[in-house]
Amino acid sequence: MEYHPLPQPDEIPVREREDAMGAYFMMFATAALGLPLPIINMIAAIIYYFVNKSKGRFVQFHTLQSLYSQIPVTLLNIGLVVWVITNLVKEYDFTEVFWGYLVMTAVANLIYLIFSVVGAVKARKGLFYYFLFFGKLSYAQVYRVRVGDGEQQRENKPPKM
Template identity: 30%
Template sequence: MEYTEGVVKDKETVIHVHPNDYEKAGNSYLMAIVAVIAGMPLPIINLIASGVYYLGNLKASYFVRWHCIQAILAQTIIIPFNSIAWGWTLSVMLNKTEPTLYYGIYLFAVILLNIIEFVAVINTASRVNKGENVRWIIIAPLTDKLCSKKNKSPYPLY
């Protein structure tokens, strides 16, 4: 029996999605937000949290795995900017360098980038929870290549 309540059309294929999978997929984006609250000083914590969530969902449906990978890639892109800002701030705090105009501009840009990413992640998680397949412009094609379409779910719907 085919489950057809949730249908996501992805390019040429039609993916049947169980309603519980929408929540799991949406939670993959929220893992980074929870990690920000828990480990604010270390930017790698967000990536680790997203990676652990993905590993916990390796046997989930393609839809869930795909969104987990997209969330990991979103974190991977922002990690270098956060790491440089964190290291530079630590250097300034330990009086090894003086805060310059470049430091202020870079810190402002990184904070703005993080705010934009934070809003985008919350928006994406909300839309995915509602059943919409959200594809980030730069990350989605790479996610398509990295995510196996093989159904690893122990309870296939079709």
């Protein structure tokens, strides 16, 4: 499998670096809303991805990595909200399994937060930063040479008569 060459930091314009950084910081903006409704973070991240994906592979890589890494964290958070509400409504006990889940979710959020900040800082410097799993996944998706890449000819043609 072939991959497109990676751009070096000095080849990446500031504009693109900032958009890439924005992908990670976006979640801070939606964090307040995302606390009771984690899905909102997710929707915002998806929108950000589609708005920015055409801004070059560097931006696309970072936004996709931010989006991908957010999916499991969001799922965990939704699970937690649902679990707590169910327990309260149905008067179930908060079991050890629940506490385990709570701690795991907290750890996931913390790690996600730390990695996002590092990712944002690196992106601003025009560097790549690969999260475990999500980094490779995003790299593979964004930089893999697909059939048809590079063959797109941009050519203006007169209207068909």
